[in-house]
Amino acid sequence: MDLDLRPGVLAGIVGENGAGKSTLLRILSGELRPLGGEVRHGGRFGYCPQNVVVNDALTVRQHLEFFRVARGLPDLRHAGEVMEVLRLSEYADERAGLLSGGTRQKLNLTLALMHDPQVLLLDEPYQGFDWDTYQRFWDLAARLRDAGRSVLVVSHLAYDAERLDELWRLQGGVLHPAMAVPA
Amino acid sequence: MRRHLHLFVTAARFDLLEHARNRFAMVLVALFIPSWISLAYAVIPSRPVAFRLRATGQLLAPAGNQITQITGAINAVTLITGFMMFAVTFNGGRFDRRLAMAGYPRIHLVMAKTTSLALASGTIAAYATAVTCTAWSPREPVQLAAALFWGAMTYGALGVVFGSLLRREVEGMFALVMTSLVDVGLQSPLASGGTGSAAVQFLPTYGTMQAATAAGFTHAPLSGDLAVQIGWFTGAALLGLLVFHRRTKDALATRSPFRPPWRSRRRQPARPARSASTPR
Numbered sequence: 001m002d003l004d005l006r007p008g009v010l011a012g013i014v015g016e017n018g019a020g021k022s023t024l025l026r027i028l029s030g031e032l033r034p035l036g037g038e039v040r041h042g043g044r045f046g047y048c049p050q051n052v053v054v055n056d057a058l059t060v061r062q063h064l065e066f067f068r069v070a071r072g073l074p075d076l077r078h079a080g081e082v083m084e085v086l087r088l089s090e091y092a093d094e095r096a097g098l099l100s101g102g103t104r105q106k107l108n109l110t111l112a113l114m115h116d117p118q119v120l121l122l123d124e125p126y127q128g129f130d131w132d133t134y135q136r137f138w139d140l141a142a143r144l145r146d147a148g149r150s151v152l153v154v155s156h157l158a159y160d161a162e163r164l165d166e167l168w169r170l171q172g173g174v175l176h177p178a179m180a181v182p183a
Numbered sequence: 184m185r186r187h188l189h190l191f192v193t194a195a196r197f198d199l200l201e202h203a204r205n206r207f208a209m210v211l212v213a214l215f216i217p218s219w220i221s222l223a224y225a226v227i228p229s230r231p232v233a234f235r236l237r238a239t240g241q242l243l244a245p246a247g248n249q250i251t252q253i254t255g256a257i258n259a260v261t262l263i264t265g266f267m268m269f270a271v272t273f274n275g276g277r278f279d280r281r282l283a284m285a286g287y288p289r290i291h292l293v294m295a296k297t298t299s300l301a302l303a304s305g306t307i308a309a310y311a312t313a314v315t316c317t318a319w320s321p322r323e324p325v326q327l328a329a330a331l332f333w334g335a336m337t338y339g340a341l342g343v344v345f346g347s348l349l350r351r352e353v354e355g356m357f358a359l360v361m362t363s364l365v366d367v368g369l370q371s372p373l374a375s376g377g378t379g380s381a382a383v384q385f386l387p388t389y390g391t392m393q394a395a396t397a398a399g400f401t402h403a404p405l406s407g408d409l410a411v412q413i414g415w416f417t418g419a420a421l422l423g424l425l426v427f428h429r430r431t432k433d434a435l436a437t438r439s440p441f442r443p444p445w446r447s448r449r450r451q452p453a454r455p456a457r458s459a460s461t462p463r
Contacts, residue, residue: 030284030435039435047284053277057201069193070287072186095204111281
């Protein structure tokens with residue numbers, strides 16, 4: 001398969017359960033090594049894994065500090081903006097292990113976006129979100145696309161297709177161009 | 184240099200915080216160590232138990248309850264640090280990888296984990312020694328604490344290995360408990376009378392057992408046996424390091440420069456379909 005993700009594009013990948021969508025994103029993010037082929041990134045990227053990857057013993061604020069140091073960021077300005085959009089700021093001093101599933105997912109997503117990446121790889125990033133947060137997530141994704149970021153979302157076709165610029169279907173290990181279908 | 188220090192201190196701080204929030208481990212430290220060591224002293228008869236200390240060849244005959252306290256202390260400190268490190272490794276494996284892939288240098292993460300293990304082992308070893316000293320007076324309490332410390336470090340490293348390789352928590356718990364059962368059980372002077380079998384020299388806490396027993400009942404410095412235990416820790420830590428390295432590897436950064444030609448052939452990307460109703 002070939003996938004060229006250009007700047008300023010909000011793209012989606014759909015496919016049946018077990019089609020390999022998450023595996024593809026794990027390869028694109030560097031978590032897995034492909035059996036063949038290569039992955040090239042044009043800039044810094046952020047990856048939001050399908051399963052929430054946080055440390056239950058640390059608070060939201062401690063997560064941000066840990067990843068701020070990891071990424072060498074001077075401040076948490078961008079993280080703060082993402083948290084405001086997702087309504088996560090009020091949980092800053094809560095431990096991740098005590099958060100609800102949706103709020104943990106907000107933290108999972110914030111960690112992927114906090115350094116303002118140029119390429120975003122998001123694997124069903126809205127799992128557990130309530131409707132308002134779900135809408136705000138797509139507004140945020142559109143804003144990032146408009147700011148020239150490349151956004152790739154593994155998504156459910158029925159609900160999200162109309163929000164995407166490009167749509168791909170993963171089937172039988174092959175990535176096919178697919179028409180976006182309004183929900 | 185300041186950045187390296189900042190990376191190390193940040194990781195160490197959060198590692199220690201994670202250990203401190205492992206409430207079950209904290210309860211084990213606070214209650215299990217004194218209860219087990221005190222019960223061993225109170226319940227086991229004090230009649231002398233004769234055995235030959237392999238490290239020095241000396242024939243010793245300490246009180247049964249005193250030697251049981253020492254083997255009990257080894258049992259307790261090793262299982263607790265093994266459990267602590269297993270828990271953080273098992274639960275935090277994917278988080279560590281996320282941190283590493285976000286740019287956190289793995290060497291700083293490893294140094295921080297080793298530091299927090301050392302602090303935990305030091306505290307637990309000193310605590311177990313202090314509890315022992317309330318019942319009787321070991322000849323060399325510092326050597327006893329040092330022996331317990333390196334035993335705890337070894338099992339901490341084994342906890343990292345088990346936490347990385349095993350898929351279920353219960354498997355890790357069993358692996359630790361069974362390792363300790365065979366390890367301490369075969370060496371216990373109470374059970375084996377200081378067995379003459381050379382096989383015990385290859386057990387994970389052989390150095391700790393020899394040095395701790397000597398510290399309890401002789402004035403013989405057993406730095407050689409402590410060195411054996413440090414060797415066990417180093418081996419287990421290197422194994423843990425290898426597994427950690429594999430688990431946190433970034434496939435994009437470590438791609439092999441040697442690729443067969445049929446894999447490097449590039450095709451023209453297909454054009455994606457554009458949505459007709461893109462909300463801009």
